[in-house]
Amino acid sequence: MxxxxxxxxxxxxxxxxxxxxxxxxxxxxxxxxxxxxxxxxxxxxxxxxxxxxxxxxxxxxxxxxxxxxxxxxxxxxxxxxxxxxxxxxxxxxxxxxxxxxxxxxxxxxxxxxxxxxxxxxxxxxxxxxxxxxxxxxxxxxxTPLRDAQRELDSSDGNRLLRIIRYLTTEDEQEDFRRAANASLREVKGHGVLTSTTTEIQGHLGQLTESVRGQTVEVAFAEYELHRLARSLRIKMAEAGIPPTDLTESGLGYANLLFIATVILELRKAQDSLFAAACPGAGKTRAMVARFLKRTAEENRRGVALISFTNAAVEEARRHFGYQTDTLRAPHFVGAFDTIIHRFLVTPLYVKAFNQKPNYEPDGRAHPDLSRQTKRHHGIRPTTSRTFTHASRAPARRRRTT
CATH class of the missing domain: 3.40.50.300 (P-loop containing nucleotide triphosphate hydrolases)
Structure with missing residues (x-):
């Protein structure tokens, strides 16, 4: 069937x-x-x-x-x-x-x-x-791979909130928050709310006046910026037609609108940024271009380009071409394990033993270490690198993960 x-x-x-x-x-x-x-x-x-x-x-x-x-x-x-x-x-x-x-x-x-x-x-x-x-x-x-309607036309206002914060100053955001709350307070005098308040107050008074009278008011809460962003909606329509909810637009145009907000977010971001995209989408090329731009504009500060995998790091290095100066200090291009070993493990090791550790590509090069670790701790080594340490006694040699 x-x-x-x-x-x-x-x-x-x-x-x-x-x-x-x-x-x-x-x-x-x-x-x-x-x-x-x-x-x-x-x-x-x-x-x-x-x-x-x-x-x-x-x-x-x-x-x-x-x-x-x-x-x-x-x-x-x-x-x-x-x-x-x-x-x-x-x-x-x-x-x-x-x-x-x-x-x-x-x-x-x-x-x-x-x-x-x-x-x-x-x-x-x-x-x-x-x-x-x-x-x-x-x-x-x-569901669609990218649900633009859910991201931009729902009570999840996180994306709109980020964009507002990228485009405006804190003073402008606070001024907007105050103006919005002031407008909501003015609505409190509308007949719908006053009549509702009067009716509730009448019944509440009959229940509480004999003991301790209570006063009730129906009004809007004092909203912070993130609460106001949840009430905002991005609307869209063809040119010449009043914009309507995104649910009335095709997914194609809704996704283009979503991409437009991502481009805006990338251009306005000033701090660390995490980007995700499908393979072949050009994210490595885009990140390298942004890295080069930041290193040229901020030559007195170190800029780091960090990836989860060494393969992505090698791909990024190929995109640098002749601009190899940006790969040197104070800048950094590498994987997470590299930055951990270089800026955390090595300084602590040198301070403790007054010598640098000898890093090796993979813990599998030391089967005795793997067996020993598994025997004593019940787990496999999880680091992607190991280093050997020679103690001051020449006859004794130990390896540490």
Whole structure:
């Protein structure tokens, strides 16, 4: 059995469309903002997640602007049913073409102030008498590698907060915080809040005035900058159209917006910076360029370019070309174990033994050391380097990790 067709009505950018699927792989191709992501998103409220825990709920914001009164609808059709499956899904089966059909509609529940689903079965949209059978047809949703909508259009305001701090001074940030809180205090006098306060105060007074009277007030809290950043949203739309929520933009443009914030963050960062990207994305080249720029601008200060692996360090060294002066002190280019040995282990060792340790490439060069360490401590040596130490007694030699 496989998904044959998905019908979408009044959902985001899809007013009325039927999408055909292949038995094995279906590839959706189109330019940005053409609605590819909306097709995938429509499958989520139309079918059951494999773990039975929904991560996507239908919201009124998903309705097409101007058609908010029209009910959204998702119609899924399954083909290729075996004889056993046709018996299982007899309530939804079209005996003419042997396909199973379920239709999900969302209606506004006035009492609960939310959109609630109702499901019908079969081509005539009759009652779904066996919902547990329908729930056995489940989907697995793989999130995008970079969820720009979650990063920039949600209550997680960490990225916006970092950008604000990069672009503005502490005095400007404090002035913004005070202005925002002052505006919220002005809203306290709005009729919605004053009437709510009056009603609550009336009932509270009846309960507390006979003992010790209490006063209540409905107002906004005094927000710090990070709390204000959580309330901010980046919106976007095509030129000439008022910006809207990122959920109404295609993932392609949303990702470009995300990349634009990353570029801004890289350009404005003044301190240490950790960058992550997929292989081949050019992060080593970008870090070397930034390293060269910093060493040229701050020739009296040491600048360090540190990597987790020696392979990345060698790749970075190749990018330096003829500018080998930047590889010398006071600057540093190397892996984490190198900087630990050079600036931590070696100074302490020299201070203790009045001589430098002799570093060797790998602890496996000393099998007796590995066996001894494992025997006495129950673990393998975890450092990527070892050094040998000759004590003052020539006849005695020991190795230390």
């Amino acid at each position: 496989h998904l044959r067709q998905l019908g979408i009505t009044n959902f985001r950018s899809r007013y009325d469309v039927d999408v055909e699927f292949q038995p094995d792989i279906t590839l959706l191709v189109g330019e940005n903002n053409s609605g590819k992501s909306d097709v995938i998103e429509a499958l989520r409220p139309a079918t059951t997640p494999l773990n039975r825990r929904s991560t996507r709920w239908f919201d009124e914001a998903d309705l097409i602007h101007g058609r908010e009164t029209q009910e959204p609808q998702f119609k899924v059709t399954y083909d290729g049913l075996t004889q056993v499956q046709r018996a299982h899904y007899i309530a939804s089966l079209d005996v003419g073409n042997q396909r199973a059909t379920y239709t999900t509609m969302y209606r506004r529940d006035a009492a609960r102030q939310q959109m609630r689903p109702s499901v019908t079965a079969g081509p005539v949209e009759g009652p779904d008498s066996e919902p547990e059978k329908r729930d056995q047809i489940a989907h697995v949703y793989l």
